[in-house]
Amino acid sequence: MRVLIAARGEVAVRIARTVRSLGWEPVTIHTPGDRGSPHTRAGLISLEVESYTSIESIVEAAERAEADIVHPGYGFLSESPEFAEAVLDAGIAWAGPSPKAMRLLGDKWEAKRLAEKLGVPTVPWCEARSPEEAGRCAEKLGTPVMLKASRAGGGRGMRTAASPEEAARLYRLVAEEARRGFGDAGVVFVEKLVNSPRHVEVQVLGGGGRVIHLYERECSVQRRRQKIIEEAPSPLAERLPGLRERLLDYALRLAAAVDYESAGTIEFIVDSRGNAYFIEANTRLQVEHGVTELVTGVDIVEQQLLVAAGRGLGLGQEDVKLHGWAVEARVYAEDPWSGFRASSGTVTMWRPPQGMWLRVDHAVEPGMRVDPSYDTLVAKIIAYGRDRSEAVARLSAALRETVIGGVETNLELLRVIVETSWFRRGEYSTSTLEENLSTLLEEAAGRRRLAAEIAGRLGGAAVNAVHVAQPELVEWHGWPWPPTRW
């Protein structure tokens, strides 16, 4: 079997590993400007395509490679039913759900209607086609409300209103933004705003007429909807009796209703009283799938490939058990002190953390150019433990061990976040990070200043020192760390 991986970066490398472990052949793709990227060496060969979003060019590459399966990874075309159809029409298997399921679950509002039909709670909402209707909607739902264009995303086409009058006023703005940004005007959805919710999602797998779940993940550590730290299982689901059972039931109901195949995620927000609302479904592999793989022992990509190859799911619900805890931190190439602007540059130094209980998914190497036109995710550092505190402690140590040079990253901020008391206790919501951001940034900058001060005192020693033998230490307090690296 030959698998064409229609992605770049760490996910392409990660998929290629599983393809090889099945004894199959991975093939990667690259754009002309991306020829030297590390992921191009993950497969047997790498084929040039026009762009990572050119359906025609990628399908042509898959045919040229004589691929049996196309795996879309995440990002780019992974949620495009048109791409899935083009692949299937070329007689190549698709490592994802059917285009029909992608359409049904992929459209936010279609999916909401489906959820309501199935008795899965959604955030109360209503449709508005004029400012007056928007005002009436806000009154009916109770303020505050969120106004969203039907294809809103990335913060555009979204506004919160504190009163029905404000909702009516903002209708015009949102409709205009939608017209300019996404080309569809008129329909604006008014949704009740859930204050400081937690974000919990359920991983589902389908194949051969069966749909199973791989438990839940929590991704509440976010900044402007960008996930930063994720864990499995969810601390909230552990704490609130019955929450997990409810979420799993809702997710399976939705997935079964569309005969879901392959891997998918059903996302919920949960308010402080434990009320869960379905928000959207992701019909693809997710960035944070690794934490679920660690606590269930299931290789999600392997299952996707087996289903695509027509062999069905290799496991049943009774085979899935939760073991321990996993926490993931995402290292992004962005400058937290300059408004999280995407950074560019060449990686001059890269030392990933090593050792037991760690998984580092990355496609970084010294000399690699970081291109701000792609996603800024450079590495995912995942730690595993028997329980949450063990996993968090291991993640913290791993982040301290990590070194990346040449490009600005959020690494220092991650180190500070995992040491906060709210994170250690697992008591946080989707707004906690933003509420504490200025203090955290100050703390992170302070640590770096101190390190710079110390490096200044060391003078040339810090640059010069290359040692050939393990020094014998008289006093040993666990530092320097790591002990055996030269």
Add this chain to the structure above:
Amino acid sequence: MREEAPGVYRVVVEKSGERHVYRVAARDGIVETPWGSYPVSELRRHSAARRGRGSSWLVEVEGGAVHVKLPVRVVQVIRGPGDAVEEGEVVMIVETMKMLNEVKSPCRGRIVEAAEEGGAVESGGLLFRVECG
């Protein structure tokens, strides 16, 4: 600073009158502290760009005058006497221990004095002076 064992240093930092002692390791251009590991090159960049003044491993800044702490060779003078500079702008590229390093202006202003291109500057010598403001 004291080297306790090869590559392991005891560093004393005074902060608002208090003495803090840190044990750190340094090798291959990485400084390892109990709260994280850092590439030295990166710290240099930050201290130059964010602090403006003070000292880094390479230079000591005092009132716009930039002195080197190690003997260096001036490879290139990018902004010479009379040139206007922004804070954090690269003024010179110097070589020390076979490594090239950018030296940035500690403040916005005008260069009044600078070492010659191609010349050597001894430890403690003046690299350049900026009239801040």
